[in-house]
Amino acid sequence: MAKVTLTSQLSKTQQSEIRIILKSLGKKTALNNLKWDEDNKAMGSGGVGQIQLKKRLKEIRVQTTYGKGRNNYADVIIINIPEK
Secondary structure, three states: OOOOOHHHHOOHHHHHHHHHHHHHOOOOOOHHHOOEEEEEEEOOOOOOOOEEEEOOOOEEEEEOOOOEOOOOEEEEEEEEOOOO
């Protein structure tokens, strides 16, 4: 069974945008070295592919499915922003 990598989960555009976010935060790391997880979170309006930076939680969220309900609960990839 093949290992699922972060870059296989994201489009090239999303990868580029995440690299820009990390660079603006002063973080230098390869995308596949980042810790990430999948979960169901409230994403608000924006649709599939939207990227949210949660500085206080130290994470980046990428919406991967269409949302449901009032708060648009959708499947997301959560990328933990490294400390260094």
